[in-house]
Amino acid sequence: MTIKIGSSVRIHRYAIGISIILFILFYIYAIREVSYLSSRFNNKQKFVSLRSLLKSSIKASKLGGIEIADVHNNYKNINIEIKGKTKEGIDDPVTIADYKSHCAMYNYLQTMFPTINIISEESKKNCDDVLSSSDAIIAEETIVFDDDVDGYYDTSIDPDDITVWIDPLDATKEFTENLLNYVTTMVCIAIKGVPIIGIIHKPFGTSDDTYWAWPEHGYSKNLAAIKNSIVNDDNDDDDGGVVKPILIVSRSHAGEINNISKNAIGDNVKIISAAGAGYKALEVISGNATAYVHNTLIKKWDICAGAAIITAMGGSVTSLTGQPLDNFGAKDNVSLDDGILATMKHHNWYLDKFVKKY
Incomplete structure (x- = not known):
């Protein structure tokens, strides 16, 4: 019996060479594919749906309102602090309701849109120390929209061009005086520095007391009735x-x-x-x-x-x-x-x- 060792070695080396070449080609393909998918993902993340941001901003305004109403209805001490003076020399108060509303609104929007700029009146508050009410936690999943926002026009915007302004409790002084008709939560979406979309919610109004407008693209039902x-x-x-x-x-x-x-x-x-x-x-x-x-x-x-x-x-x-x-x-x-x-x-x-x- 004759064993052709040299031939076997040559075949083995040839197979190894082919395997190395195939591995290199596969590696290059995999790297290019990962890069392509990563690029597509990043491009998707680069732009923000303005309609989705509007819908989330409406929801944020209502979540803040729930927190304010919770403090008014259930807190004996609303922890009034004076954070400074207004231009007119009047005390500028802040309460636990301001902080709870801020945390509910800011955290929700930041979670939904981590790449956009969000500015809130009470931004210095550490929200880890502020607990949301159980009503607000439940409402985050159950808020019903009176208007079919999903049916409106949409466009995508570079997040660098978006600034969201939050007022978690407008008319704090009046809130402390129980003049609740003046109290609102507000969210504004500015594009390249220009206020474009506004939301004003009255926490102590009726179910129809959320007002929003997006020029030429949609209005809340109450504002549409006024416009008409x-x-x-x-x-x-x-x-x-x-x-x-x-x-x-x-x-x-x-x-x-x-x-x-x-x-x-x-x-x-x-x-x-x-x-x-x-x-x-x-x-x-x-x-x-x-x-x-x-x-x-x-x-x-x-x-x-x-x-x-x-x-x-x-x-x-x-x-x-x-x-x-x-x-x-x-x-x-x-x-x-x-x-x-x-x-x-x-x-x-x-x-x-x-x-x-x-």
């Missing part, structure tokens, strides 16, 4: 102005703005003092006031949602010196120094009068 009813009224004069101006202003400086308004417009003006920027914005939208005027510093989380909704409804919001609101990006200052003028009609008429007196 907006027509020319008898409050227009022949010169394009207003026969009976009704201004809504902050309770904290009603006297000062009263004097400024009468100097600017005349004794015919009516002044309504109210609390909460969200509440005042809704009063302008619904026609109970012809203009919302604020003549001192205001924080952007106070005005962003109202500005987005008013603009979406066909109104206008600028500083009291006429500057557009286009600096609501993540790197912009959190304050507006030149006041606010918000109207549904005759914006330039009001602006012309206030610019001369401001």
